[in-house]
Amino acid sequence: MPTVAADSHDASDDESDRAYQLVHGYDETQVISVDPIAGDEPVEEFYDARDPDGQSRSSLGTSEYQEDDKSMLMLYEGPDGVSLVAVHDKYHEDRAEGTRGGSLSWTVSGLPEDGEWAVIDDDPGRIEDDSHDDRFYIDPDHREGFSETDGEPPGRADALLSWEWSTGETDGVAYRGLNQDASITITPGFNEESYRRHDDQQDASSPADGNNGTVDDWVAIVPTDDGFERMDFHHTHEPTRIRSTSEPTRLGEMTLENDSIDPGEPARITAVIENPGDTDWTHEASLRIGDSELQSQTVTVPAGEERSVEFSQQISQTGVYEIGVDDEQRTLTVGDPESSDTDSEETTDEQAPGFGPAVALIALCVVVLGARHRTNN
Template structure:
């Protein structure tokens, strides 16, 4: 064999040795577990509203400003005396109707927002009382418009928020509005469920602890409408019920339905009309620790219907972390009809937290609970913002996950001893090449 031929073979073998096991200690995911093959991905640029069996496509109301300027909430703290300020929304007067609650998406210069408005300013309404519990919200979602919110005992609206949810209880008098807007994390896939309580079911309807318990004047909301399309003259669709939950989500009426409800310790996602090939984006709770946020769980393998409950806690039957490492955060998942489900988990970790633990981003891994122990999952650094790193990992079951340092950062061969054998062959070829060259000289 000629010397240059042996050199080519040796170099090729060395390239094989260097390529086995992936790059930087991460096993490269295959098409089967990345969601890129044989899965149905739901569109994130179309929207529907659902209530029970009712489903209707909608379009955001788009304007050239922010949702705050569009809503134009006015009170004594935000506007001078010579400006109308009936503690109401003035920017949406053209949309408002007496004894009617409005629900819609707003697309503006500040992104996508979920907006709700009750009643009509300067109308003939006698007032009203409403409570909304809004569940399935992304971690960064928050109230950006609060009608009413100001200092003083006369402000009787109450606002709440927690991990994956936000709430409001309004009470208003005649010829005024109440409502608000939520923003954050709604520019991508989402499903947000409103658990409503109108009129006598509202928290403040018979609340004697208020500054003025009769502020609503026995006024009622008779209709609940969702708006769609032109911001100046939108389409109006009456929702079938004032009692049943309503979900606004990305996707179509043919895609799987996802809705949310609060539990004592977390949130539950209910899935309907799914096939095993569908990739369903679920909003988990954030996790057990600050600095780490479980952002999304993309599930496949669900047949027809299922439910997943997310809780910020360690699983009961497992140690708090894999052996010899410290857990940064954990998330427990339980549910019905999820035995065959697998998922891609997206989690973000603040760079400052990694520095506190003396870790580089490529030293971090997600572990999944399986068979009563923690198993290191395929984990990749999928994004970086400067202050936060984003990671994705493939898991084979929905039980629990935790974020911790990798137990081993070395690359692993798919066949035990394979890399060692290849290395031996490479050394033998290099020795043969040296012998040939020595003989030819």
């Protein structure tokens, strides 16, 4: 059975130490850090595509992650490396209990050169004529593991994957090759926006009329210490990037403009975010006083470059504060601490120093100055 622990099998240290993130949206503001589901079996067995009724295959191995009318996206790490896995909808042994199926397509770019298609559900090579519902258009440079393709994808895409599935079934794919630096972009088409959509004139009240249901949500499967959670992507019509790196972004130089300010004067901090890796990476920088997060900024740093973020925080109460970005902090003196009322500086475990009734004592005038670009020479 799959587990959450990344070291539950003989994966290499390089793979286990890798960082992965799912970055969603045109503005890249939804960032999900994710570890692969880990197991001792190859991803083909984890997916476990079967043809129980002799009609169409479904994924039985991913049943615990499936939900009706949802498309699940996850990472899986087996003995042969890390794979991107997608499963659409939920399998029902009694097909009449399932949804009316659906349609969904992906336009994919950024596939790694050494990757391979571990599972194609349903592989067009299984059907001798041109009557198959699923269509897969794969660039010649990315056909490893693909027995047959419907042609080349449009434009500069690496692949166009188009699925249709019927009542009580699932569809999906597993692509192996994320144990290397990678940035894969998926632009989805859900339901009517899919590349191919089954005849919508079927009787929607009849369970037998499949393929024309709807997929309502796009969901990331995120392992946790005691299982996993499902995290919805904000939009089903915007792209998601799956990124893998052995060297994620890190905090570089951090500068506190002044280490002593007057009450009500803003404290200004500049932090440099470095990306030593070969993959673009999205970093969420947090401004903190003590253990309390006051602001955050999300910035995408191209591979081998750096970006700067600037914060401005107004503090009205006299005192000495530890302020900084992420885990790096500096000492900031506001006014003359010796003249402040000792009672007003008492805190609880749930408050940052000097943050009593916070609205009255500290004016949290958040001024996000954005990301200032700077490139290494």
